[in-house]
Amino acid sequence: MFNDFEAVLLWLKKNNIRKKAAVAAAHDLDALTSVVAARREGILESVLVGHGDKIRNLLTELGEKVDSWEIIEEKDDAKAARITAGLVAEKKVDMPMKGLLQTSTFLKAVLDKNLGLIAENALISQATIFHYRQENRLVVVSDCAINVAPDYGKKLKIIQNAVELCHKIGIEKPKVAVVAPLEQINPDIQATGDAAMLTLANLRGQIKGCIVDGPLGFDNAVSIEAAQHKGIESKVAGSADILIMPDLASGNILDKSLRYFAGYQTAGVVAGARVPLIMTSRSDSAENKLNSIVMSVLQSL
Known part of the structure; x- marks a missing residue:
């Protein structure tokens, strides 16, 4: 890995x-x-x-x-x-x-x-890969740039694309956190219902090669302490390899926050096409663009 x-x-x-x-x-x-x-x-x-x-x-x-x-x-x-x-x-x-x-x-x-x-019938999705310094590992966030308001069906394909990417990185069974504003299902918040259905689909073998759990708040997805404090028992909480965002807006804001506030190294790739698409933000640094090239070359193998 x-x-x-x-x-x-x-x-x-x-x-x-x-x-x-x-x-x-x-x-x-x-x-x-x-x-x-x-x-x-x-x-x-x-x-x-x-x-x-x-x-x-x-x-x-x-x-x-x-x-x-x-x-x-x-x-x-x-x-x-x-x-x-x-x-x-x-x-x-x-x-x-x-x-x-x-x-x-x-x-x-x-x-x-x-x-x-x-x-035909493929869905392309963007993935931001960031180096999580505190744990010295790579984490995938999707989708931050292409699918504006994905429904359950599109999120399923976004997960599949992100899982294939993680397999290239060497994560054999990535942990997928379907992120939402809260951990409970709320009929007024579509992201929570989508997350619950995606979790069930994974349990029934409809989404393979990974472990899916949600809805999970962002804090519970990345912090074991936060998950324990809220009494959440999950194989994914606190150690997610993939963060599936509710929509493009939240994904894009997180992407830029990771770079501009946290100062993390990132790479932007596109999955789901027959070839890698190197698609970085015009404001990305040369270093992050090089990271995107590196990950796209790996993705092409």
Whole structure:
């Protein structure tokens, strides 16, 4: 099991694993810093799609030989995203990466049914992986960026995507906390009912490869002391590997809180597609973008 992002990177390097990405709207310092770092680490080659002059100037600032990079000129974000998705569909690269463009523009291109990057009836979901320093382990939070108000059916698929991701990390039977504002079922709060149904579905074998429990408050999901104080007996409470959030708003706020308040290292990945989608926030640091690349390369294996 990998305890942090550095351990994943070292394992990829040790096993000589290298993939190739296409970066849409690559004219961004943090995005380029991360792909340059990934190249120097020997885990990723990249095709850079975007404002050619800006890309070349940034590469020069980063100490790179510009002529050693493949650059495709396209100043229009939507067209750059379509070029990037097309390169993946044609198997010229292994995965697409979002640069300095809107998430909706990126997703519209990669979700084009004609390209076949998404299986029929599949649901893609975003997952933020953070290094929980206090316990030196990786924890997955989903969904923080794609599914706005998932119902029971979508949450079931979000769990399945997150469980597959945890299996890649080396967590054989991840503990899944379905997070809600309170631990009791309240008919006025959909998240509590969804959590109870997902827990039952897991007990009946409809959700496999993990242990699901909920509804659990965020405090009970991550703190054994909080769970004990409230008298909660659970195999998941206090030691969750996966936190399933009630909706995008709560997931997105937690994601940013982990980075800006707690200062945790994070990685943002997308699961559920036929290939990894490297989709980070435009405000993400170069370090977190590199973590996202590292985890996406691992995800592709």
